[in-house]
Amino acid sequence: MHIPLLLLLASICASVQAHDLWITRDGSLHTLHYGHERSGHAGVKVIEYKPEQVRQALCVSTAGRELAGENGHTWPVTLKGECAASYFVFSTGYWSKTPYGTKNLPRNEAGMVIDSWLSVESVKRIDAWGAALARPLGLELEIVPLDNPLSLRPGDKLHLAVYSAGKPVAGATVAYFGHPRGVTAADGRVNITLRQPGPQLIQASIETPLADGKADRLVQASVLQFELAP
Amino acid sequence: MKTRLLAALALVITTPAVAHHGVASLGAAGLEGPGAPLETSSSATLPQGKWLAYLKLDHAKFRTYDPADATEADYAQYWMLGLGYGFTPWFSAYVFQPYNIKKDEPDGFRSRGFTDLSVIGVAGFKYDQGWMLTPANESLDDLMDWHFTAYGGLTLPTGDADHRLQDGSIDPGMSLGFGKPGFTYGLTATKQVSDDTTLVFEAGQIRFQKYAYEDGQTMRFGTETRLNAALAQRLMTLPESRFRVDGNAELNFLRIGRDVENGIKANATGGDMLYGVLGLRLYKDNLSLGLAVKRPIWTDLNEEPDQQGAEGKERYRAILTFSALF
Numbered sequence: 088m089h090i091p092l093l094l095l096l097a098s099i100c101a102s103v104q105a106h107d108l109w110i111t112r113d114g115s116l117h118t119l120h121y122g123h124e125r126s127g128h129a130g131v132k133v134i135e136y137k138p139e140q141v142r143q144a145l146c147v148s149t150a151g152r153e154l155a156g157e158n159g160h161t162w163p164v165t166l167k168g169e170c171a172a173s174y175f176v177f178s179t180g181y182w183s184k185t186p187y188g189t190k191n192l193p194r195n196e197a198g199m200v201i202d203s204w205l206s207v208e209s210v211k212r213i214d215a216w217g218a219a220l221a222r223p224l225g226l227e228l229e230i231v232p233l234d235n236p237l238s239l240r241p242g243d244k245l246h247l248a249v250y251s252a253g254k255p256v257a258g259a260t261v262a263y264f265g266h267p268r269g270v271t272a273a274d275g276r277v278n279i280t281l282r283q284p285g286p287q288l289i290q291a292s293i294e295t296p297l298a299d300g301k302a303d304r305l306v307q308a309s310v311l312q313f314e315l316a317p
Numbered sequence: 318m319k320t321r322l323l324a325a326l327a328l329v330i331t332t333p334a335v336a337h338h339g340v341a342s343l344g345a346a347g348l349e350g351p352g353a354p355l356e357t358s359s360s361a362t363l364p365q366g367k368w369l370a371y372l373k374l375d376h377a378k379f380r381t382y383d384p385a386d387a388t389e390a391d392y393a394q395y396w397m398l399g400l401g402y403g404f405t406p407w408f409s410a411y412v413f414q415p416y417n418i419k420k421d422e423p424d425g426f427r428s429r430g431f432t433d434l435s436v437i438g439v440a441g442f443k444y445d446q447g448w449m450l451t452p453a454n455e456s457l458d459d460l461m462d463w464h465f466t467a468y469g470g471l472t473l474p475t476g477d478a479d480h481r482l483q484d485g486s487i488d489p490g491m492s493l494g495f496g497k498p499g500f501t502y503g504l505t506a507t508k509q510v511s512d513d514t515t516l517v518f519e520a521g522q523i524r525f526q527k528y529a530y531e532d533g534q535t536m537r538f539g540t541e542t543r544l545n546a547a548l549a550q551r552l553m554t555l556p557e558s559r560f561r562v563d564g565n566a567e568l569n570f571l572r573i574g575r576d577v578e579n580g581i582k583a584n585a586t587g588g589d590m591l592y593g594v595l596g597l598r599l600y601k602d603n604l605s606l607g608l609a610v611k612r613p614i615w616t617d618l619n620e621e622p623d624q625q626g627a628e629g630k631e632r633y634r635a636i637l638t639f640s641a642l643f
Contacts, residue, residue: 244445244458261456269456278445280458 106134108210108310109288110173117166117173117212119144138164141177142207146170147224149217171215176227178207181302193301203302204294210310213237223250228259230291230311233276237313241284248275249291251307259293286314348556348600350460351509352549352563355596355607355636357519360464360507362441362451363403368643369411371399376635379626390626394418407450411437411470419491428480428491437470437501461509468521469502479531489536490626496528503543513551520544527577539574539587549598559602565609567594571628575619588618590629596636607638 111118119141122133138160146156146168159165166173182204183190183197194203209227213220216235223231233246248271249259255275260267269277271291281287292308353359363369375395383389394417401411413436418429441451443464451464476494481487503521510516520543527537547567554561569592576583596609611634618624 268458270454272454277454277456278459279456280461 106208107288107290108175108177108208109312110175110210110212112173112212112214115167115169117146117168117170119164119166119175119177119210121177135162136177136179138162140179141175143174143176143226145174145224145226147172147174147220149215149219151217151219151222151224170212171217172211172213172220172224174209174211174224174226174229176207176209178205181205183302194303195300204304204306205297205299205302206306206308208308208310210312213311213313223248223253225250225253227251228256228291228293228307228309230261230289230309232311232313236281236287236311237316239281239315241281241315244278244280245289246276246278247289247311249277249293249309250275251293256291256293259291262290262292264288265290281315284315284317286312288312348554348559348561349457349512351464351507351515352551352565353515353598353605354517354545354547354549354565354567354594355598355609355638356569356592356594356611357517357545357547357567358466358468358503358505358521359515359517360441360443360466360505362407362439362466363401363409363642365403365406365453367403369399369401369409370641370643371397371401371411371413372639373397373399374635374637378632378634380630380632382625388421391420393420406453407441409439409441411439413437417493428482428493430477430480430493432476433472433494433499434475435470435472435501437468439466439468441466464507466505467503468505469500471498471500473498478528487530487532487534489530489534489538495525495538496530497526499523499525499538515549517547517549518545519547535579537577539576541574542572544570547594559600561600563598563600565594565596565598565607567596568592569594569611573628585620585623586627588616588621588624588627588629590618591615592634594636603642605638605640607636609636610634611636 106121107123109120111120120133121136124132141164144158144166146154146166147170148154149171154168154170156166156168180191181193183192183194183200184202185197185199190197194200207227209229211229213236216237221231221233223229228251231248231250233248236245239245249256257271257273259271261269261271261277261279263279268279271277279289289311290308295305297303297305377393379390379392381389396416397413399411399413401409403409414434415432417432420427443449443451443462445462472495474494474496478492478494478496479487480493482491501521501523503519505519507515507517523541525538527535529535545567547565550564552562552564572589573587575587590613592611593614594609594611596607598605598607613629613631616629618629624630
């Protein structure tokens with residue numbers, strides 16, 4: 088474990104994982120939530136978001152094929168379908184920190200800017216397993232289990248990889264219920280021990296410089312969600 | 318006088334074998350990850366491309382029994398400077414330069430100087446659903462797997478084995494080298510059993526060769542066998558300061574074989590002993606400071622009443638280590 092990587096664990100991750108995305112399922116209805124309920128961070132449990140902040144909603148079969156899903160377009164955003172994996176991409180857009188507070192604006196519209204970033208988050212929920220789900224869906228930052236996570240038990244280690252646009256991401260900080268546990272290697276891989284039964288919440292985050300003139304950096308965060316058998 | 322030899326020389330070669338303490342926790346910036354004892358070698362290897370600078374002081378104060386006997390050992394100080402490098406994630410190598418000070422009671426003999434340079438190689442491996450070499454990237458959960466190292470090394474006869482005392486005599490116990498390479502090898506096992514608690518085990522041996530001194534005497538020091546067990550317990554972490562304090566408790570068993578002097582097994586040498594070690598290890602950024610007190614808590618020396626100044630007859634040993642990873 089290299090010093091810079093653990094320094095990331097100690098400092099950066101906590102900030103970029105300040106909010107949680109999670110999906111609840113009721114039959115074939117998958118609902119996207121945003122707030123602080125799952126990782127235990129302080130703050131409002133559930134935050135109402137704008138439906139247009141959901142950039143993408145995807146329903147995937149165990150074979151990795153996209154299934155036609157019926158999307159709801161009001162808060163909270165829903166996705167209806169027999170999904171082995173459901174996947175949402177969510178962005179609150181550009182943020183600029185100014186002497187007068189943090190504004191939800193790109194830096195070129197925010198006046199005197201101290202720091203600025205573009206926030207893009209995603210969440211994947213796995214309810215059934217197929218080998219195809221061990222490959223990236225090829226979208227935004229994404230956590231991909233390399234083995235069937237649903238067959239694991241508390242105490243088992245989950246082997247996973249973090250991808251962005253289908254390519255492995257090195258240096259992403261990976262946390263378990265908000266607690267940083269590791270940093271991805273060059274092949275995007277890292278191993279996380281599942282410590283408790285029931286719903287699982289694994290988070291990955293990374294920051295990269297941005298040169299679009301609207302923000303200094305891109306802050307990407309992704310959540311993998313599934314449930315262990317009791 | 319020769320009984321002091323073991324205490325004096327054993328540390329010269331032993332310390333390199335155990336001198337890579339603290340690497341894992343240094344690598345983890347001291348905040349998370351397994352702890353590392355002070356005397357027992359942990360199963361850490363250096364990160365690839367990283368250097369470790371190391372300094373150790375072991376001050377051994379011996380029990381004395383006859384104030385009038387100026388030949389009784391008073392104290393010895395073993396200084397050690399080391400430099401390590403991680404060639405691969407699973408293989409590290411170290412070079413150590415000891416500097417020893419050995420002093421008899423007032424008016425007695427005294428020797429000091431650099432002794433034999435030593436080199437040690439450490440290969441790391443672990444078990445995680447199968448055996449594997451220590452990988453480059455491990456999560457905190459990976460670090461909680463069983464980790465192991467196999468180490469081996471030797472001393473190079475760079476010190477003055479024929480160092481003469483003030484009266485012109487040569488006493489191997491006060492010598493500044495072995496004369497010939499000595500060999501060390503061993504195995505370690507480490508298991509971080511919880512976020513705060515780490516267990517470490519080590520088995521190692523040191524073998525010496527016979528050396529003929531300038532004055533005609535020959536000596537082959539007895540083989541040393543070590544079995545160590547240690548517990549490192551995290552006591553405090555200040556993440557914002559990148560500061561961590563661990564407590565350490567160790568049991569060090571040592572068996573020393575009889576010396577062979579001029580072809581004859583020497584009297585008043587060798588035996589079994591068990592040391593207890595209590596210490597603290599402090600981490601700050603990529604630095605680590607260790608402080609410990611080591612005392613014999615059980616001994617079965619071969620001729621105990623005659624082995625003043627030998628290992629097992631210390632009043633205490635005060636240990637200080639400092640290391641930096643860069």
